[in-house]
Every structure is written in C-alpha cells, then in structure tokens.
Amino acid sequence: MNKKPKHVAIIMDGNGRWAKQQGKQRVMGHNQGAHAVREIVEAAAEEGIEYLTLFAFSTDNWNRPKEEVSILMKLLVNSLKREFRKLIKNNIKLNSIGDIELLPIPVKEELQYVIQKTKNNSGMKLTLALNYGAKEELTRAVRAIAFKVKNSIISPEKVDQSTIIEHLYTRNLPLVDLLIRTSGEERISNFLLWHIAYAELYFTKTLWPDFAKEDLHKALLNYGKRERRFGKTSEQVNA
Ligand code: IPE
Ligand code: IPE
Ligand code: MG
Secondary structure, eight states, X not given: OOOOOSEEEXXXXXXXXXXXXXXXXXXXXXXXXXXXXXXXHHHHHHTTOSEEEEEEEEGGGGGSOHHHHHHHHHHHHHHHHHHHHHHHHTTOEEEEESOXXXXXXXXXXXXXXXXXXTTTOOSOEEEEEEEEOHHHHHHHHHHHHHHHHHTTSSOGGGOOHHHHHHTSGGGGSOOOSEEEEOTTOOOOTTOOTTTTTTOEEEEOOSOGGGOOHHHHHHHHHXXXXXXXXXXXXXXXXXX
C-alpha cells in the first residue's frame, strides 16, 4: 500500500541490556551498538531511504554515570573518524540536530569536520541527534520567535506552523514517516515531537546491537502494509 518511507528515524536502544545478557560491561554494548550503526546506515542507503535520523545521545543521557558518558563521547569521535571515508564513498551527507555546543570539543570538532567534508554529497541524508531533546528544541524555537516578535521582525499574527518549523533543529528535514525503536521499550523519550506527529511507529524487542539489515528490511515491509490516513477516511485515501 505504502511506498518506501522517505524519512526513517531510529531510537537506538538496548546497548546496556545487550551487554548484560552477555555478562559484559555496558561499554561493550555501546561498542557493539556502533557496529550496528555502521550496518544500518549502509543498509538504509541500499534500501533507498532518503533521510535517516539516529538518536545517539539525548539531553537526559548526561545524567548517566560520568564514565559512561565519557565512553560514549570517545566512541563517537572514533566512529566519526573511522566511518568518514565510507560516508564519502557512499555519497552520504552528514548533519546533526541538538545543541552541539555542549559536547566535548573533540566530538564537536570531528562532527563539524565530517559535516563540512560531506556537505556536497547528494545521497542519503544522515542526521545524528546529539545532545538532542525535543522539548528543549521546542523551547528554543519559542524563545527565538518571541525575540523576533519583540524586535518587530515577525508580527504575532504571522506566526504559523512554518514559523515554528523554521526555528527547529529539524527545519531541513521532512516529517518522519517511520519511527523505529529497538529494545522493547515503547516510548518516545523526548525524540522529535513535532516531526513525528504522523509517523508510523514500529517497536521491536531486538536490542540495538543485534539490529541488522534484515531487521530494517522487516520494519520497512511492515510500514509498507500500513494505511496512512492523515485524518481522512480510508475511502478517501484509496480514491
Ligand atoms: C542506547 O542503549 C544507547 C544510548 C542511549 C546512548 P542504552 O544504553 O540506553 O541501553 P539500555 O536501555 O540500558 O539497555
Ligand atoms: C533514548 O534512550 C535515547 C537514545 C537512544 C540516545 P534512553 O535509554 O535514554 O531512553 P529511556 O531513558 O529508556 O527512556
Ligand atoms: Mg536505554
């Protein structure tokens, strides 16, 4: 019924539980999770997905033990360094959403470097959500719009949905068609509230480090069977 989703977003969850299952430290789960990222980025590009957005670190993840946060940050720098060439080779354009100013300097610099180097790539748009929280994003947008209204740059009656979108981190992204969350949790955890307004939700018990090409394919097949009505009736949609 449905075509391929244009924009797929993933809440990559379950690294810690994967490690626990194997009797390993949480860090091993994150390491294995990084492998899964590599595989899924490639698989998504092969599937012809135009936009892939990955939730990598939330504004609330700063509340984890300091050592875990620091390991996650190191893993990020290393992954960016290691994957850089592959992104170029696969024509993938990297971007980020979230407040990257608060990331450790090496992470921020490596990220900006790769974003800069891939900016002319015309293939899949890969977006990493880093220090991202949807409530923070909406709050920033409201604050920015309030300033513009105060300084008479926008008149209040002109504030509409597109004004809001223009002030989001996600302003250059289309609305999400398919949102996948691994690990069995069925919640949004402050991810992309505006952009998932009409997303199809797909939850799988598979832990993120085990999430492979076939699992992505299965999610896409499932999406393909759904009828998206956007408030209309089924008859209208199928007319
Ligand atoms: C997802 O796995 C990775 C991040 C949130 C950075 P978790 O680390 O949340 O794994 P669980 O939920 O503890 O299993
Ligand atoms: C959401 O996972 C954030 C990322 C995947 C980066 P969490 O593991 O932080 O979410 P909760 O705490 O279980 O809701
Ligand atoms: Mg988790």
